[in-house]
Amino acid sequence: MIERTSIAKLSEFAEQKVTICGWTEKIRDQKTVQFIVLRDETGSVQLVREKVEGDSVCSTISDLSTDSVVQVIGVVKIDPRVKLGGLEVQIEDVVVLSKADPIPINEETSLDKRLDWRFIDLRSSRNRLIFEVQTELERSYRTTWEEEGFIEIHSPKLMGAASESGAELFRVDYFDTSAYLAQSPQFYKQMAMAAGFGKVFEIGPVFRANPSFTSRHDTEFTSVDVELSWVDSHEDVMNFEQHLLSRMLKDISDKFKDEIQSMFGVDVVVPKLPFPRIKLADAIEIVERSGHKIERTDGDLDPEGERRIADYVLKEFGHQFVFLTDYPATVRPYYHMRHAEDQTLTKSFDLVWKGLEITTGAQREHRYDILVNQAIEKGLELPPLQFYLDFFRYGMPPHGGFGMGLTRVLMILLGLKNVREVTFLYRGPNRLTP
Helix, strand or coil: CCCCCCHHHHHHHCCCEEEEEEEEEEEEECCCEEEEEEEECCEEEEEEEECCCCCHHHHHHHCCCCCCEEEEEEEEEECCCCCCCCEEEEEEEEEEEECCCCCCCCCCCCHHHHHHCHHHHCCCHHHHHHHHHHHHHHHHHHHHHHHCCCEECCCCCEECCCCCCCCCCCEEEECCEEEEECCCCHHHHHHHHHCCCCEEEEEEEEECCCCCCCCCCCCEEEEEEEEEECCCCHHHHHHHHHHHHHHHHHHHHHHHHHHHHHHHCCCCCCCCCCCCEEEHHHHHHHHHHCCCCCCCCCCCCCHHHHHHHHHHHHHHHCCCEEEEECCEHHHCCCCECEECCEEEEECEEEEEECCEEEEEEEEECCCHHHHHHHHHHCCCCCHHHHHHHHHHCCCCCCEEEEEEEHHHHHHHHCCCCCHHHHCCCCCECCECCC
């Protein structure tokens, strides 16, 4: 490893010689003095060198290009007049580790072209913050799961049958047969309940062959999945999710509140508990009273309806979250449990945050005979599902869970408009590279 001092720690080395490494963010080659703004993974610092005719170090600096990788030896000088951190480094030597060609993008470049050059786009401190927040978000989730006694699973992403429905499946060659890329770890989460694991979670990729080009859809994304045994109803699942999210937002606020406000102009709001609950039928009435006619025929809200119900909840309850509950059985999978008193409704929910759905969850049907009947009612062929149905034949506890899109959560948290901006490498209908 190169022995170096991180830029974030330079203030601890006043009047001392240090070695720092990074990218040349800005270069100003003036008549009597040269300046470099150097960036590493911890921050940026101003470097300075008096310009002397025939000096080899000055010649090296004059020949530098933006975003070249250099190793610099210099002396740290504390100077409150320096806007960038109140210090600078007086350059004694510069070694060019990798000279950069002219950079093909900048902050004004279109998002699509920036994605073509994603490794350069990600060098900005703004984009780095996105993934620092993502890291803290997952750390917070894991802390909660650990405290609550959860077990982590890693389910297979190659499947012999659909995990949700026959739609939106990627089929791949698999030796002398075909396999499918997993749309969800749903079946395997439930298998863990049959195995007696009690509580499980997974953070992993899922795949949807959805030919949509909207700002909130992708063909591969990271899903956060949870399943719990011994639930009385979907209320238990919602209670856990609101606890998980509230804890996460507090941890994000404690660590990054000021940086998020500075970079993205967004206040991180730690939500009050409990989150409001509205039955879907009531939500539809509220939306239509607001003047928006829902054109969908499947009995669900459309995107504008989600935005309007969020506006209503913010006004009436002062809350950014709302659980929409009791979805019709016609729009939910066969494995969602139905209400005993009304078989047309499921014990299910969506969670909407600031006008966008981030979660679908439910209590699952754990009784074998009823599950089989509901699958038949949905018109599904039973033989391809038999491996899944077998989970329920040998003792299955009442259980439920949810799946949450990681990139949607990050997008809303940071006030961004497109999942492409918060995805390390986006995959969509027309993007398979880089």
